Amino acid sequence: MASSPPFGFFLLSQGYRLAEASRAAAFEYVALPWGVLWGFLVFNTPPDLLTLAGAAVLIATGSTRFVRARRSNPRSPPRPRRGGLTAHLTDVSI
Numbered sequence: 792m793a794s795s796p797p798f799g800f801f802l803l804s805q806g807y808r809l810a811e812a813s814r815a816a817a818f819e820y821v822a823l824p825w826g827v828l829w830g831f832l833v834f835n836t837p838p839d840l841l842t843l844a845g846a847a848v849l850i851a852t853g854s855t856r857f858v859r860a861r862r863s864n865p866r867s868p869p870r871p872r873r874g875g876l877t878a879h880l881t882d883v884s885i
Contacts, residue, residue, distance in 0.1 A: 820849055 806815045823846055827838045838846075 817853060820853065823849065 803815075803819075806818065827842065827846075830836045830838070
């Protein structure tokens, strides 16, 4: 259990290293539903109106951004990857 948060932060940092920051940052919003769920299960606190309103704003802006990006460039080719974790591990000399 104690190794779970460091492993999660490691994966998050690798995501920021390998992807564009604007793309990777969108996945941080996954913490909102988890926070609401844990708040309800552990503390028996249902989400209040401000939490739901904030979640609605985040969902609306994210959806709008996604749709606009698709409309502006519907068939963009996939971006080449920049090495990855294994490329850095093979470059290490002992």
